[in-house]
Amino acid sequence: MWFFLVRRVLYAIPILLGVSLVVFLMMKMVPGDAADIMIPPEAPKEVAEMIRARFGLDQPVHIQYVRWLQSMATGNFGTSIFTNQPVGSELFSALTNTFLIATPAVFVGFTCGVLLGTLAAFNSGTWLDKLFSSMAIAGVSLPHYWVGMVLVAIFAVVLNVLPGQGMGPEGFPGSWEQIKHLVLPVVTLSLIPMGVISRLVRANVLEILSMEFVTALAAKGLRRRNVLLHIMKNAAPSALALMGLQFGYLLGGSILVETVFNWPGSGSLLNLAIFRRDIPVLSATILVLATIFVAINILVDVLQTLIDPRIRR
Amino acid sequence: MTAAADILLDVRNLKRYFPIRGGLLQRQVATVQAVDDVSFVVRKGETLGIVGESGCGKSTTARLLMHLLKLDSGTITFDGQAVDAPGGMSVRELRRNLQMVFQDSYSSLNPRCTIESTIAYGPSVHGVPPAEARRRARDILGKVGLEPDLFVQRYPHELSGGQRQRINIARALALEPRLIVLDEPVSALDKSVEAQVLNLLVDLKTDLALTYIFISHDLNVVQYLSDRVLVMYLGKVVEIGPVEAIYRQPQHPYTRALLSAMPSMDPDRRVDQPPLTGDPPNPINPPPGCRFHTRCAHAEACCALSEPPLYNNVATTDHHTACHMLIPGSGHSAAPGTATPPSPAKREHAR
Amino acid sequence: MSDQSPIAVLPEIDALKRAVAGKSYWRRVGEQLLRDRLTLSVMLLLSVIIIMVLAAPLFATHDPTVGSVLKRLKSPGYPGHWLGTDEVGRDLWSRILYAGRYSLLCGVLPVLLALLIGGVLGLSAGYFGGTTNSIIMRSMDVLYAFPSILLAVAICGMLGSGIGNTILALTITFIPPLVRISETVTTQVRAFEFVEAARASGARPLSIMHFHILNNVLGPILVYATSLISISIILAAGLSFLGLGVTPPDTEWGLMLNNLRQAIWVNPLVAALPGAMIFITSMCFNLMSDGLRGAMDVRM
Numbered sequence A: 001m002w003f004f005l006v007r008r009v010l011y012a013i014p015i016l017l018g019v020s021l022v023v024f025l026m027m028k029m030v031p032g033d034a035a036d037i038m039i040p041p042e043a044p045k046e047v048a049e050m051i052r053a054r055f056g057l058d059q060p061v062h063i064q065y066v067r068w069l070q071s072m073a074t075g076n077f078g079t080s081i082f083t084n085q086p087v088g089s090e091l092f093s094a095l096t097n098t099f100l101i102a103t104p105a106v107f108v109g110f111t112c113g114v115l116l117g118t119l120a121a122f123n124s125g126t127w128l129d130k131l132f133s134s135m136a137i138a139g140v141s142l143p144h145y146w147v148g149m150v151l152v153a154i155f156a157v158v159l160n161v162l163p164g165q166g167m168g169p170e171g172f173p174g175s176w177e178q179i180k181h182l183v184l185p186v187v188t189l190s191l192i193p194m195g196v197i198s199r200l201v202r203a204n205v206l207e208i209l210s211m212e213f214v215t216a217l218a219a220k221g222l223r224r225r226n227v228l229l230h231i232m233k234n235a236a237p238s239a240l241a242l243m244g245l246q247f248g249y250l251l252g253g254s255i256l257v258e259t260v261f262n263w264p265g266s267g268s269l270l271n272l273a274i275f276r277r278d279i280p281v282l283s284a285t286i287l288v289l290a291t292i293f294v295a296i297n298i299l300v301d302v303l304q305t306l307i308d309p310r311i312r313r
Numbered sequence B: 001m002t003a004a005a006d007i008l009l010d011v012r013n014l015k016r017y018f019p020i021r022g023g024l025l026q027r028q029v030a031t032v033q034a035v036d037d038v039s040f041v042v043r044k045g046e047t048l049g050i051v052g053e054s055g056c057g058k059s060t061t062a063r064l065l066m067h068l069l070k071l072d073s074g075t076i077t078f079d080g081q082a083v084d085a086p087g088g089m090s091v092r093e094l095r096r097n098l099q100m101v102f103q104d105s106y107s108s109l110n111p112r113c114t115i116e117s118t119i120a121y122g123p124s125v126h127g128v129p130p131a132e133a134r135r136r137a138r139d140i141l142g143k144v145g146l147e148p149d150l151f152v153q154r155y156p157h158e159l160s161g162g163q164r165q166r167i168n169i170a171r172a173l174a175l176e177p178r179l180i181v182l183d184e185p186v187s188a189l190d191k192s193v194e195a196q197v198l199n200l201l202v203d204l205k206t207d208l209a210l211t212y213i214f215i216s217h218d219l220n221v222v223q224y225l226s227d228r229v230l231v232m233y234l235g236k237v238v239e240i241g242p243v244e245a246i247y248r249q250p251q252h253p254y255t256r257a258l259l260s261a262m263p264s265m266d267p268d269r270r271v272d273q274p275p276l277t278g279d280p281p282n283p284i285n286p287p288p289g290c291r292f293h294t295r296c297a298h299a300e301a302c303c304a305l306s307e308p309p310l311y312n313n314v315a316t317t318d319h320h321t322a323c324h325m326l327i328p329g330s331g332h333s334a335a336p337g338t339a340t341p342p343s344p345a346k347r348e349h350a351r
Numbered sequence C: 001m002s003d004q005s006p007i008a009v010l011p012e013i014d015a016l017k018r019a020v021a022g023k024s025y026w027r028r029v030g031e032q033l034l035r036d037r038l039t040l041s042v043m044l045l046l047s048v049i050i051i052m053v054l055a056a057p058l059f060a061t062h063d064p065t066v067g068s069v070l071k072r073l074k075s076p077g078y079p080g081h082w083l084g085t086d087e088v089g090r091d092l093w094s095r096i097l098y099a100g101r102y103s104l105l106c107g108v109l110p111v112l113l114a115l116l117i118g119g120v121l122g123l124s125a126g127y128f129g130g131t132t133n134s135i136i137m138r139s140m141d142v143l144y145a146f147p148s149i150l151l152a153v154a155i156c157g158m159l160g161s162g163i164g165n166t167i168l169a170l171t172i173t174f175i176p177p178l179v180r181i182s183e184t185v186t187t188q189v190r191a192f193e194f195v196e197a198a199r200a201s202g203a204r205p206l207s208i209m210h211f212h213i214l215n216n217v218l219g220p221i222l223v224y225a226t227s228l229i230s231i232s233i234i235l236a237a238g239l240s241f242l243g244l245g246v247t248p249p250d251t252e253w254g255l256m257l258n259n260l261r262q263a264i265w266v267n268p269l270v271a272a273l274p275g276a277m278i279f280i281t282s283m284c285f286n287l288m289s290d291g292l293r294g295a296m297d298v299r300m
Helices: A002-010 A012-029 A034-038 A045-054 A061-073 A087-122 A127-141 A144-158 A176-209 A212-219 A224-253 A255-261 A266-276 A279-307 B058-065 B091-097 B115-125 B130-143 B161-173 B191-208 B219-225 B243-248 B253-260 B301-305 B344-350 C006-020 C025-035 C037-054 C092-128 C130-144 C148-159 C163-190 C193-200 C205-241 C253-259 C268-296
Strands: B007-022 B027-043 B047-051 B073-078 B098-101 B179-183 B211-215 B228-233 B236-242 B311-314 B319-321
Touching: A002 A012, A002 A279, A012 A061, A012 A279, A012 C130, A012 C148, A087 A127, A087 A176, A087 A224, A087 A266, A087 A279, A127 A176, A127 C205, A127 C268, A144 A176, A144 A255, A144 C253, A144 C268, A176 A224, A176 A255, A212 A224, A224 A279, A224 C148, A255 A266, A255 C148, A255 C205, A266 A279, A266 C148, A279 C148, B007 B058, B007 B211, B027 B058, B027 B211, B027 B236, B047 B058, B047 B219, B058 B179, B058 B211, B073 B091, B091 B098, B098 B161, B098 C193, B115 B130, B115 B161, B130 B161, B130 B191, B161 B191, B191 B211, B191 B219, B211 B219, B219 B243, B228 B243, B228 B253, B236 B243, B236 B253, C025 C037, C025 C268, C037 C092, C037 C268, C092 C130, C092 C163, C092 C205, C092 C253, C092 C268, C130 C163, C148 C163, C148 C205, C163 C205, C193 C205, C205 C253, C205 C268, C253 C268
Parallel strands: B047 B211, B047 B228, B098 B179, B179 B211
Antiparallel strands: B007 B027, B007 B073, B228 B236, B236 B319, B311 B319
């Protein structure tokens, strides 16, 4: 098993190299390079050449890649073309803000998903099952950015009980005002994990219920509650793994919800960078988000192997 | 002995090892010696039975003959032409002459294809026009005892196990091969159905002038069908000879053990004690020397040291056995030409 | 019953022949589908949506590009505009119809393209195994390292907005999951002895893939692709919502949502309408995928 775990972690190295190559290639596919955006068209040729040389843009592509990778790996994410600020600090605060909504969202989604899925499975075939299952399907079919808009319309516009935009006051999160700003984005973000997890839990629990050992437990005279405990123990690992993956998706894919709520997270940073054609910010954000996603995937795999050694391949 | 013109298939030094990978870098840590240096010939018109415990390399041998698995080394000559060699016969051409019937009649038929298209597929691959291939499929269905009109448009899941195995045989026949490898063709069938399929195989063989290689772990079935028998143990041939000679006077201790474990209708021949104990050793890193010495009652020091070659000890028949007890000067106390008294095994022979 | 004419017997022979002709897998799946009322009605609704959107000029009541400043953000039921008007006074019903063309195009086409590319790659990886498999699957692992929204946004963001880039970005996004599912099912099917039997008959890999693998793996892959369309529609609209997809004067459901974002403070109901279309269409594809999966589950 330790071999498997070490190999799983080491496998991240080629993957991350591949990821960096993909991001670099995307950067190179941008019509024109970073210098074209910085250099005004009326600038003299010599100045343009100088700027290109300073950013290493006159070098062959593979040298540019190695240099870029070196600086990324050492945590030097470059400076924004637009704000002239180091990308690193901007990215860090944006990531923190995304974390702030993704973490509660995944917990809410997980709890509701497990509840709905288990209830649906135990009442399989009844109207309750049909209701919960359609809720789950709706959960994965909803364009969550639209749900965000609808929630804003209801709670911010019509009822006027919750704020619909931004993060509220600056400072350490914890004040009532700040928590109120969290509610709508978190509820919106939690819809997808809820749908996905409840569908998985329902299928898993149904499968376990059909297994012989459940009949055996009931035959032994175990109380329903204790049987449920046994079932949850068997259904938990895969649901937890899915929760981890969903967390990764929310961190990397919160751009739409952040745009709806004007939430200053990594998604908004990405959005801003795209419209400013701020390539250093854009590439660094993509690379960091993908790296976090890879790390979470590995973490999930490792934890899952530790919980349930049968899973290792 | 055998004139070259009589030999349909000549297999020399067939070898196939499967690597086992493991550890941090997935390096090769061991090999399974699935088939190790196997040689034999199949004569025109005969049935060669191959027997052995599961995992002894019977099925791997069959797949190597068909070139479904790559050979590590060894040569296969079909009717005087070297297969897959310059100037010889191509693998594709071999597969037209050599066909195989698989064991699992469920998984060996494509569930999405009608019986007709399953049988007609082989000929159409070899350039037979579709209409002609379909006609041939109906023709062959009749030969394997299934009414064409009732079966051509059916699907495998609508048939019984025996019917499916007949379809399997029909598919092999569709290419009009000269040699058919039957890999445990009846072991998944009920006893009553088994007899019907075996009789069908016997009839087809005479009607179509076929040659069979019949693989089975069922010694009764092999005895019924075969002219000669080849006994395998852990990837090696331990004994090969005419069926009467082997069943009447087995030479190798492993063959004797197998045969005495054979269920018999004759109460006098029943045994109470299992002659073979323990599982066969792991084919990963098999024991050195004679591979059977770890389970052999007659094993001596020399058995663990060197591997006995196949030796023709009964001069009149082409009966070969790979056992130190039969090879003069092998160092075994029971071997002929040494001064030691005959071992209990030898006495048993005389009986 | 000797007085029976031969003609009277004929139907019986026909019935016998029908009993003798087996039922193919796909026919059984079809029969199963016909019994599934929910899936049938979902497919009906979906065809209605597709037909109305494709024939938008027939069903539209107004020119989707012409608005009137006097009639901005009217609620559904406004005389002459039964679904209301948008932020510059254009008829919402007509715009939703025209926008649907791009929404469906950007939702369906990338999955079809990815199905083609990913299917071929996955089938090859599963059939040939070994090094071919490693090369294909390891490169897919790299693309898998991006959450799907991030990958699509990244490609669109770098290349710039526009319908072509949207389709390209979404195609690349959906290739890895389709490769993975095709590889998995192909590997499963390849282990069956009938594939070995086909090889033993001397058939070439392409012929075996065509006759023996494809008809066994197509079902699960199509089910999965259908569920991907539902994600694709949401993602495509999402890209337009961010301003990365379809560009004006063309429009698309996601882009309409974006334009109406500020209108939410004035007329929330109108602003919600294009999103409802995304939801309904996506839900239809999801339900259809579930129905197909159920129908294909017939035991053979």
